Amino acid sequence: MSDYNSMDSIVVRLAGDSGDGMQLMGSQFIASTALSGKDFATFPDYPAEIRAPVGTTFGVSAYQMNIGTDPITTAGDAPDVLVAFNPAALKVSLPLLSSGALLIVNDDSFTTRNLTKAGYAEDPRESGELDSYQLVPVDIGRFNLEAVKPFGLSKSDGGRCKNFWALGLLMWMFDRDLSPIEDWIRQKFAKKEVIRDANLAALHSGNAFGETAELSEAIPRFKIRTAELPAGEYRGITGTEALALGLAAAGELADRPVLFCSYPITPASPLLHRLSRLGELGVGTFQAEDEIAAICAAIGASYGGVIGVTSSSGPGIALKTEAMGLAVIAEIPLVIVNSQRGGPSSGLPTKTEQSDLYQAVYGRNADTPIPVIAARSAGDCFFAAIEAVRIALRHMTPVMLLSDGYLSNAAEPWLIPDIGEIDPIEVNAPPQPDDTHGTQGMAFERNPETHGRPWITPGMPGLMHRVGGIEKDIDTGHISYDPENHQRMTDMRAAKVASVAKFIPSQTMELGPEQGELLVIGWGSTYGPIYQAVKEIRKTDSDVSYTHLRHLFPLPENLGALLGNFNQLFVPEMNMGQLSTVLRDKLGVDPTPFCKVTGQPFLISELVEKMQSMLPPVVVSAGKPVAKGEVR
């Protein structure tokens, strides 16, 4: 039996056909990782096709995870361990691997047919292509079928257990307790006893293989030191789960129900699925006939006094645009969640991107400002959802909450927050009915600080009024085509959104001092790789600081001054430079964008390299004017 390799962190990638159960295997392994007290981050990377043709490179589904001691914020640049279920999975993953990586390949899948499908002219196991890796071929398919033989399953049904066989082996390699997975299998397949028992047998067989097989000399074992996380009660969480619970928490904090109205779209649908099981928390869901109906029903819900929320991804958000304008002019609270994906059009439905920032900040007809915020990590989606609802109800406005495909699926360990410590969400209470001056105008007596009008809803006696998409008089609320009034209303709508900045915290630093040579500005899900990259480069005493934006519109009031303290500004984002444009527009600065739209998250190494290239040489010629980062 081999000794343990003790280490601080390790990156593991599972890759197979989209029908091989890679996502399930990965999420189960991560669940056990969480319970063993390690920090982790994950990156599910799967194709758009539900069942792409078997054995092809475009049908490869992968689950990458980074497990470790130090704060882990990314799924890791280069995998140290790859479990490849077929030649196509090996071919797709090979360029990503770190040198000397451990390759566990499903040996019996390397048939001529599968090699051809993957585009291999020669068997890579024999061509020398894998010489620089540690290759461990295991007949996963055959061993699994032997293990499940007693249950009388067909060859194809039995074959489906092979992810559990491989999981059993992986659990042995990482010295993990099998019981949480056994519990999960028993619960999941409670009504399908044969499947349940076959999966359990496969899991145990894979585990025992590590223990007893002659080959085990070649299979290394890993011991990852326990992470030094802040004390408290933890759970694993994905962005979808956190967002769903955050919306429910916002309802609880505001003491109002939540009605979530949505139309299925990748990668936003899991939020609908999750929320449809949260009825106990005062959440209702409505699957509408289309994207437009979804936002309209959410507007109708808010008009009726519950918190209306809609959700989609970029193309669906585009369809909702007109209705957002209605919510703006009618001064109705609403939260719009955008789980961004690669575009334009249908684009890359399952791949992540941050390219809907323009759409969020600028993308409506007329002068129609909407506050925009973004979540930075899976767990942060919880707090971002609460913040979105808080702004919507305080200012009586729609709010755009940006998430993305990566955040939706990514998992991390999460310190469970104490709901009692979060400020309640206040609503603009209705006034006392007063018969003397009619009720129409009372609906539009706005709070001078927030410009939020009272949330008067059908059913409240003595407060009947009419509201709509036509411009209304700023005082009486009646239809008005008066030119001066339209100017005042447009100014009011702008002032309303601008006033959000008075209620949000000042921008603070994630890393480094508040002045210096280079400031990295991030937003959204790039938090993980940017944080690690800046931490890395700061180890070499480089003058680099890092700040990460929650509020994208309006921006925090102190942000302009903060940016002015640096010679250079650097904005890495998964689009073609959209935040750079927004900062240039709103603050008159000139950041250097770093753009990547490959559908893959940033690598730490590429960020470090770029920052290094931006830093001035040690000796700087005197008197050279600083151009970049100067505030105009």
Next chain:
Amino acid sequence: MTAMLSAKDFTTSQEVRWCPGCGDYAVLKAVTKTLAELGARPESTAFISGIGCASRFPYYVETYGFHTIHGRAPAIATGLKLANPDIDVWVVTGDGDALSIGGNHLLHALRRNVGLNILLFNNEIYGLTKGQYSPTSRRGTRSPSSPGGSVDAPLSPGQFALGAGARFFARAIDTDKIGLGEVLKEAHVFEGAAFTEIFQNCIVYNEDVFADFTDRKNAAEMQLRLRHGEPMLFGADNKKGIRFSTDNFSLEVIEATSAPDEVLRHDETNKGLAHQLVELTAPVALGVIYKSPGDSFEKSWYEPRKNGLKRSSSVADALRSTNTWTVT
């Protein structure tokens, strides 16, 4: 006890801005009168409209009102009805709003049977945008966008509704106070989506398009006023009747006096009959054509939610409804 309200109590201070002589005035009057007669409460009544001449309606009714965007009123009304099923929700829409840009939402509101009173003001023309042909315009309609006459086949609101799975379909004429009032009351008590087509005369862009059956002089011969369980008689002194012809599987007009036993009795629960009735052109069927009560969408939606939308457990518990571990 709250005092009975009058039609005037349901009228706002806003100056009505439809063209003088527009059929909408008559509908507005009939609706406010019906609300008063039904004992409706202004605070628990909401009028939701889309875009078009008819959609100005909410501004003139002293209840809650929401003038929304083109075609989307049924979707917004659905959200309101789910948020608060106790509200009496009326949707006011026109032929372009409901059947062109908003066709999808109307279809789904009807098949879900959402508890809405949907009033379709059908004038077979786009009035607000100045007279283009609409989805219900007859073939050959000359308009600014169809100077040579439109070539589109018109949509039948009745067939659309029945095809979508509507459980209530009725028809009335804008200026027919009694007939419209009766239909509005039936629609009001119906649980689910009650869809009423109102033949509304646009005096500017499509005047007298329905005159062949709405004019007083044509009324007797051209209007078939349906009452559940009663014989389908019309014409001067009710001399004519409707019979089902087994030869060509359709309705036909007969002399009622010569074959009184062959005259059909209206059965508003018979969908096959409803499909035939909405196709009649001479006479035109009016009143409640089809009514098939069933659970409303909101009733079914709330069925498993014993506490409504009230929370019965806390997020603090939900956050721990999975494996947790403690770091010390």
